[in-house]
Amino acid sequence: MQNRLIYGKNPVAEALVANHLIEVFAMTSNDKTAKELLHKIRMAKIPLQMVDRHILGNMAQTGQHQGFVAYAEPLQNASLNRICSDKPKGVRVLLLSNIQDPGNLGAVIRNCEHFGIDLLVIGSKGSCDWQLPSVSKASAGAVEHQKIVYTSRPEKVMEELKEKGFSIYGLEADVRDCVTSIKAGADANLCMVLGSEGEGISLAVESRVDQLLSIPRNGLVNSLNVSAASVVASMWLRGLI
Incomplete structure (x- = not known):
């Protein structure tokens, strides 16, 4: 590499x-x-x-x-097994699907590192390369510290998460159940899935989500930029909302 x-x-x-x-x-x-x-x-x-x-x-x-x-040096994939071994309870994972814009990807990485998300999983299909200098710049260097798995098979990672007892949620606009209606238990192993504004979550990934949730809104625009959505997702995973 x-x-x-x-x-x-x-x-x-x-x-x-x-x-x-x-x-x-x-x-x-x-x-x-x-x-x-x-x-x-x-x-x-x-x-x-x-x-x-x-x-x-x-x-x-x-x-x-x-x-x-x-x-x-090139960035290296993190190990899900090692993360779960080091922290058996309360593991927080964010999974991205179809994030094409380097600025958005970098901003999400920065948000994850800020909130202490244990692992960020990036599905490579339909997404930009995480090693791009523009991703690093948009992350303000957080990509150097955030544990990341960049994979062509995010579905396989989701199956591994389920085998380890994770509950997997996805954020989608205009879904009846709201993210604020469910509390993230401190000891629960949780994963939240986000897609892009345009493409959303891929069908293969969405089919493995346990429950879709929405972010409450009072305005007319029915979607948030994925970077903004990742702040809500990270705060929810951390039990802050």
Whole structure:
């Protein structure tokens, strides 16, 4: 598997914390945060090349690099068995189906890491690549820390979850049962499934969901962006709503 390209201060900083950095390219800056990051990179003895903005833009293929581009180790799939072994009760899993937009995927990863979701499962069919630099940027570097399984067979993962005693719910617009009508038990092993606004949850995945739930609404628009929905899902999984 090839090394990843990442860009931006937060992605590079978090890759450094996670010991994923291989080589960094940066430009001289008077910004305090940039100076501190450069110092940490040098202290960690990560190979560092100082280049100009034009080179960074060509490498990142965007002007949103904030003065930092780097190569990092490829992300590795987490182990469901290990997670459940380390934490037999109260495991929280979020599963994504048909998430094509890198910005949305990165934002969901960031939300999951923020709320302490134990595992994020991403169905690769109909979804963007989780190793993309734009996903890392949108996640603010959270992809370096969040445990993720990226798989072409999310249905198989769901079957494994059920074998381990998980209850699996899915969020869908305009379903009668509301997410606030069910409380997430502290010791229960739970999984919540989200789909995209356009495609929704794939039929193969939806057929394995135990119960579909909706997010209550008072307005006219009948759906939320998947990033916003993932906040609700994560808060529900954590027993916060």
